[in-house]
Amino acid sequence: xxxxxxxxxxxxxxxxxxxxxxxxxxxxxxxxxxxxxxxxxxxxxxxxxxxxxxxxxxxxxxxxxxxxxxxxxxxxxxxxxxxxxxxxxxxxxxxxxxxxxxxxxxxxxxxxxxxxxxxxxxxxxxxxxxxxxxxxxxxxxxxxxxxxxxxxxxxxxxxxxxxxxxxxxxxxxxxxxxxxxxxxxxxxxxxxxxxxxxxxxxx
Numbered sequence: 001x002x003x004x005x006x007x008x009x010x011x012x013x014x015x016x017x018x019x020x021x022x023x024x025x026x027x028x029x030x031x032x033x034x035x036x037x038x039x040x041x042x043x044x045x046x047x048x049x050x051x052x053x054x055x056x057x058x059x060x061x062x063x064x065x066x067x068x069x070x071x072x073x074x075x076x077x078x079x080x081x082x083x084x085x086x087x088x089x090x091x092x093x094x095x096x097x098x099x100x101x102x103x104x105x106x107x108x109x110x111x112x113x114x115x116x117x118x119x120x121x122x123x124x125x126x127x128x129x130x131x132x133x134x135x136x137x138x139x140x141x142x143x144x145x146x147x148x149x150x151x152x153x154x155x156x157x158x159x160x161x162x163x164x165x166x167x168x169x170x171x172x173x174x175x176x177x178x179x180x181x182x183x184x185x186x187x188x189x190x191x192x193x194x195x196x197x198x199x200x201x202x203x
Contacts, residue, residue, distance in 0.1 A: 050074050055084055058095045069093035078203070108202035113137045119170055119190040130198065131156040131180030156180050159200045166196040 024031040024038045026046075031038035039048060055075045056062040064071070071091040075098075077084050088099040115133045139153060156179040163174050163182075172185040 050088070052076050055089065055096055058083060058097070061091075064091075067091055067093050067095070072099075109199055110201075112198035112200060117190075117196065119186050119188075119194070122186045122188065124173070124185045126184055126186060128182045128184070129180060130161055130176065130182050130200075131159070134180070134200065154202060158203055160203055162199045162201065164197040164199055167191075167194040170194050171196060 022031040022036055022038070024040060026040035027042060029040065041047075050072055052074045053063055054077045055073070056077070061067045068091055073089055075084060075086055075089050075096070078086050084096075085098060089096045090099055091097075112130060113134060115128070117128065135153060159180065161176040161180050161182070163176070166174065167190070169188045170186060170190050172187045174182065174184045176182045
């Protein structure tokens with residue numbers, strides 16, 4: 001008889017849960033009327049910890065079997081070559097997108113300071129040390145409202161280097177190594193409209 005009552009109680013609870021389709025975890029209070037899942041911490045000293053998984057690439061669902069719109073995970077992979085950083089990601093149905101309070105670009109990014117490219121001599125395999133150019137301009141502040149000891153530049157390998165766009169009539173075959181050394185070809189003379197946009201981003 002007790003077993004029958006127990007089974008009846010379980011079925012009753014399952015029926016109620018199915019009807020309500022809403023759950024509160026952490027409290028006996030009813031969930032918010034608009035929430036299917038309401039997490040409560042009575043002492044206000046707990047957080048929500050999503051699944052921590054190593055993503056492979058933004059357009060690759062792995063280690064999930066497929067892209068699922070709305071899926072949220074904490075990515076443990078830090079792979080700048082695949083534009084993956086550790087942090088919260090959500091799935092759009094076709095790719096993983098990082099959740100960030102910053103603009104949808106790079107975290108800690110900034111434009112390369114203005115530098116001069118000599119385009120008077122055309123040729124292949126020319127070099128420009130982007131990191132050294134950065135250090136030359138920012139390594140020794142001439143004036144500051146903070147102590148000099150507070151001004152610490154990142155190392156060359158602490159940065160990622162991006163060429164966002166350039167004049168294809170002047171530049172070609174641009175490559176940048178992990179230390180910020182850029183190699184490129186000059187294939188034509190520069191004009192008043194020639195440009196190259198370079199961005200640094202902290203890893």
